[in-house]
Amino acid sequence: MSLQTLNKIQEALASRPAELEKARAEGKKVAGWLNYNVPEELIYAAGLIPVHLGNGGDNRLVETGGRYISMMNCVFTRQITGQFAEGTDAYIKNTDAVFIDVTCKQLYRVYELINYYFKLKTEIIGVPYNFQTAAGKQYFRKETAAFAAKLEKISGKKITAESLKYAVDVYTAIRAAIRALYRIQAGQETPITWHEVYDVVQAAYYLDKDVYLRLLQELLAEIETAPVNPKVSPDAPRILVSGSVIPPGDRKVLDLAEESGGRVVIDDLWSGFAPYLDTDVKETSVEGIADAYIERHPHGSLPVLDIEQDKRLKDIKQLIKDYKADGVLFHTLRYCDCFTFKAAETKSVLKELNIPFLEIHTEYAKSDIEAIRTRLEAFVESLKSRRKIASGFIGAGI
Amino acid sequence: MSVQTLIKTEAINRFYYPEEIKEDFLKTPGLHFTDGSYVDSAQIWDFMTVEGPRRFPYAYNKERNNQSRMSRDVRFFSGIKYGYLNLTLRDRLIKAHENGIPIVHVEGGQTVDPYFAAGAIPIVPGPLRAMARDAKEGLDIKDANRRAMKIMEDGRQAISIECCNNPIGSIEAIHQSAVPVDMVAPYLCLRCTDYSYILEAYRTKLKNTMLHFVDFPVTRDGEWTVTYMAELIRDLVKKLGGLRGASVREEDLWKEIKRENRGRRLARETMEAIWNAEEIPVTGSDIFSIITSGRFDRGDSLACLEYLEQAHEEVIQRVKNGVRAAGIPEKPVRILTVGSCFGFWFDFAEEKGAVLVGTDDHLSKIYADVGEEGDPYEEIAKTILAYDYELPTEQRAQYIIDLVKKTRADGVICGYNWGCNYQSAVSRMIADIVKKESGVPTINLQVAELGFLDGNEQTQNRVEAFIEMLS
Numbered sequence: 128m129s130l131q132t133l134n135k136i137q138e139a140l141a142s143r144p145a146e147l148e149k150a151r152a153e154g155k156k157v158a159g160w161l162n163y164n165v166p167e168e169l170i171y172a173a174g175l176i177p178v179h180l181g182n183g184g185d186n187r188l189v190e191t192g193g194r195y196i197s198m199m200n201c202v203f204t205r206q207i208t209g210q211f212a213e214g215t216d217a218y219i220k221n222t223d224a225v226f227i228d229v230t231c232k233q234l235y236r237v238y239e240l241i242n243y244y245f246k247l248k249t250e251i252i253g254v255p256y257n258f259q260t261a262a263g264k265q266y267f268r269k270e271t272a273a274f275a276a277k278l279e280k281i282s283g284k285k286i287t288a289e290s291l292k293y294a295v296d297v298y299t300a301i302r303a304a305i306r307a308l309y310r311i312q313a314g315q316e317t318p319i320t321w322h323e324v325y326d327v328v329q330a331a332y333y334l335d336k337d338v339y340l341r342l343l344q345e346l347l348a349e350i351e352t353a354p355v356n357p358k359v360s361p362d363a364p365r366i367l368v369s370g371s372v373i374p375p376g377d378r379k380v381l382d383l384a385e386e387s388g389g390r391v392v393i394d395d396l397w398s399g400f401a402p403y404l405d406t407d408v409k410e411t412s413v414e415g416i417a418d419a420y421i422e423r424h425p426h427g428s429l430p431v432l433d434i435e436q437d438k439r440l441k442d443i444k445q446l447i448k449d450y451k452a453d454g455v456l457f458h459t460l461r462y463c464d465c466f467t468f469k470a471a472e473t474k475s476v477l478k479e480l481n482i483p484f485l486e487i488h489t490e491y492a493k494s495d496i497e498a499i500r501t502r503l504e505a506f507v508e509s510l511k512s513r514r515k516i517a518s519g520f521i522g523a524g525i
Numbered sequence: 526m527s528v529q530t531l532i533k534t535e536a537i538n539r540f541y542y543p544e545e546i547k548e549d550f551l552k553t554p555g556l557h558f559t560d561g562s563y564v565d566s567a568q569i570w571d572f573m574t575v576e577g578p579r580r581f582p583y584a585y586n587k588e589r590n591n592q593s594r595m596s597r598d599v600r601f602f603s604g605i606k607y608g609y610l611n612l613t614l615r616d617r618l619i620k621a622h623e624n625g626i627p628i629v630h631v632e633g634g635q636t637v638d639p640y641f642a643a644g645a646i647p648i649v650p651g652p653l654r655a656m657a658r659d660a661k662e663g664l665d666i667k668d669a670n671r672r673a674m675k676i677m678e679d680g681r682q683a684i685s686i687e688c689c690n691n692p693i694g695s696i697e698a699i700h701q702s703a704v705p706v707d708m709v710a711p712y713l714c715l716r717c718t719d720y721s722y723i724l725e726a727y728r729t730k731l732k733n734t735m736l737h738f739v740d741f742p743v744t745r746d747g748e749w750t751v752t753y754m755a756e757l758i759r760d761l762v763k764k765l766g767g768l769r770g771a772s773v774r775e776e777d778l779w780k781e782i783k784r785e786n787r788g789r790r791l792a793r794e795t796m797e798a799i800w801n802a803e804e805i806p807v808t809g810s811d812i813f814s815i816i817t818s819g820r821f822d823r824g825d826s827l828a829c830l831e832y833l834e835q836a837h838e839e840v841i842q843r844v845k846n847g848v849r850a851a852g853i854p855e856k857p858v859r860i861l862t863v864g865s866c867f868g869f870w871f872d873f874a875e876e877k878g879a880v881l882v883g884t885d886d887h888l889s890k891i892y893a894d895v896g897e898e899g900d901p902y903e904e905i906a907k908t909i910l911a912y913d914y915e916l917p918t919e920q921r922a923q924y925i926i927d928l929v930k931k932t933r934a935d936g937v938i939c940g941y942n943w944g945c946n947y948q949s950a951v952s953r954m955i956a957d958i959v960k961k962e963s964g965v966p967t968i969n970l971q972v973a974e975l976g977f978l979d980g981n982e983q984t985q986n987r988v989e990a991f992i993e994m995l996s
């Protein structure tokens with residue numbers, strides 16, 4: 128039986144576009160955003176409604192977008208461009224301004240395209256690629272301050288100390304709740320699956336943040352007394368998913384992983400757990416928010432030349448340990464160079480730790496489903512055999 | 526094909542500098558190099574007619590897709606000197622490396638003033654890959670091409686087939702120790718998808734090479750952006766100096782900035798004279814050499830400057846005398862190419878009745894002077910951030926429209942190389958804007974492997990049809 132709160136979240140999502148329309152009719156403005164490092168708290172503190180844009184999994188939209196961008200850009204950027212071209216997406220229709228941070232520069236190009244072809248009010252926030260240097264951090268502080276000023280101009284309201292504190296508190300509480308949910312779903316026996324949690328995380332793309340936080344707290348309370356979900360097999364090999372974005376609408380590889388008998392228990396996807404893993408606003412100020420974003424689990428688009436300084440890789444290793452993952456599924460989209468080019472090294476680093484690794488390189492088209500299924504089944508089987516060999520390994524959750 | 530026929534074909538396809546030009550060539554000046562050495566025109570002649578053909582036969586093959594071949598316009602003497610700079614690059618860099626001069630691999634789209642100023646030699650992908658290929662001498666065109674391809678394919682096998690040929694070919698060459706590179710330190714220009722991620726993918730493989738990069742912040746207009754960039758350049762220069770155990774003074778930077786500004790100025794004056802001339806006075810391959818020398822990519826900024834001085838003088842003289850370069854068709858269709866790392870098939874275009882008048886990528890470098898007053902780091906930062914090629918796409922399209930007017934182009938080919946995702950993303954947008962606002966026809970091409978010898982038929986057919994349409 129499905130958890131009641133999950134149904135409530137679905138209902139809230141269903142009525143959200145109409146709510147946004149109403150809010151806009153009443154003079155409120157919606158700030159749509161794309162990429163990874165848009166400090167959402169500031170949108171909220173400025174009295175705007177934040178909506179995280181961008182879907183996946185629809186090859187028709189990919190083709191539409193490909194007419195503007197090119198067939199040699201990742202399917203996600205192609206689909207977003209297609210969504211803007213069509214203009215029928217409920218959230219895009221209800222967006223007054225679009226903000227894109229320059230973490231992945233293919234998305235920066237999307238910003239240029241939607242500005243030119245679809246005449247949308249679009250702004251960018253620079254993200255330093257030398258992000259670990261003092262100069263890079265300072266640059267991001269300045270960019271964040273400029274972003275805050277643009278928000279104030281759009282909303283016609285100042286970001287006050289109170290509104291900022293309120294926003295930071297709400298977002299901090301949301302992050303804490305998501306972390307708690309992730310811990311629960313990863314238990315050997317659990318009332319909620321990772322897949323369900325992943326959907327909950329992506330509900331945050333759209334829902335009002337107060338409503339969302341309340342629903343998260345309700346969900347956590349309901350889970351405390353909920354029965355174990357019998358569909359979650361405690362014996363299934365535990366998988367960490369990493370790599371390119373898996374946005375709302377795209378469940379191709381995730382479904383196949385589960386159909387093949389694997390159990391995803393953790394991810395570091397930027398459309399999933401990554402923004403919740405360790406974002407920590409230590410000081411309630413614009414600078415404090417900038418620092419929290421630039422110091423958190425980094426997006427794969429930000430290159431790091433010294434492996435010892437690679438926090439992303441360190442975090443993956445830690446997550447494998449904490450979540451007792453048996454293997455890593457590395458999902459890469461074609462033409463997503465920042466993740467694709469990391470695959471070989473990640474594989475060899477994990478090999479040294481005796482962690483099996485499988486890269487699935489794909490797009491949204493369905494033509495490779497059977498080939499992926501075969502590879503995933505073989506991978507899951509190999510994880511099972513390893514488990515048998517290392518008998519007595521399975522721990523009691525985390 | 527029998528061995529006899531093969532030898533005959535090779536001989537027919539071979540290119541020679543005719544003896545009758547020797548006397549006039551020897552009257553021209555030689556080239557000075559930054560290490561204090563000098564080669565006179567007799568030494569250049571000997572190298573280009575004896576040593577060059579023996580060591581690098583591929584460069585003397587007349588195959589029309591051979592982008593490494595010498596300019597067919599043998600009476601354009603500066604072209605011979607450029608060929609000399611090209612074919613001696615490997616020898617000169619090995620010598621410099623042995624003398625403790627750091628060799629630093631950089632991207633194509635950047636001002637190299639800080640590298641030379643710091644006493645290092647910056648080397649961009651094209652020449653670096655050529656150096657790796659030239660590590661084995663005596664190769665003819667097919668074998669030379671095969672060798673370059675093999676290095677690139679080794680890299681792609683290790684990282685991904687989606688890697689652009691330029692960075693993967695270069696970094697794998699460094700990995701295979703085919704070139705003596707001490708440091709890889711590019712700016713991550715907006716043009717380039719692959720450098721950062723390929724470099725990152727090799728971070729544990731390149732054990733003896735220092736790795737570094739300088740960000741290219743996309744928000745160019747903020748005061749803090751200049752501060753950020755200037756700080757990164759300062760740090761880069763410190764690191765480059767550190768390779769030699771020396772600290773770099775501001776006056777070293779000013780000296781180099783002034784030299785390179787002079788070179789950039791000469792390159793654009795020369796190009797503008799070519800574009801404005803009644804007859805096209807030099808071939809497409811010499812046009813390309815002039816433009817690329819304006820970004821000092823043959824390992825020595827002084828020698829590049831002297832080449833530019835000589836090329837400028839020759840071009841002005843030819844324009845005055847109404848000379849049309851050898852092989853240039855009468856009233857050619859003028860094509861401007863647009864896109865990253867575009868080096869097209871000059872001879873092919875000329876055979877089909879067109880001439881390539883430039884490419885927006887390379888031309889942006891000769892239109893980017895560095896301010897000569899104030900803080901040199903900030904001035905370099907401002908120049909980098911103002912590069913026409915790196916501008917937001919709508920502004921870049923305006924720069925291209927301006928180039929269409931300057932070059933008197935009849936058509937624009939927008940293209941993107943395999944793996945060049947930031948360029949592919951906006952290629953159509955540029956083609957649309959330029960066509961709409963300048964009225965000049967444009968096409969948008971995906972080029973599977975720029976600069977390759979084989980497998981180009983499809984692209985060439987489209988280019989040919991485009992030229993025919995414009996004729």
Ligand code: SF4
Nearest residue numbers: 201231233371372463
């Ligand atoms: S990070 Fe990769 S998947 Fe995400 S938008 Fe960029 S290229 Fe596409």
Ligand code: SF4
Nearest residue numbers: 689691717865866945
């Ligand atoms: S073609 Fe594009 S990806 Fe390749 S080196 Fe040039 S700029 Fe970089």
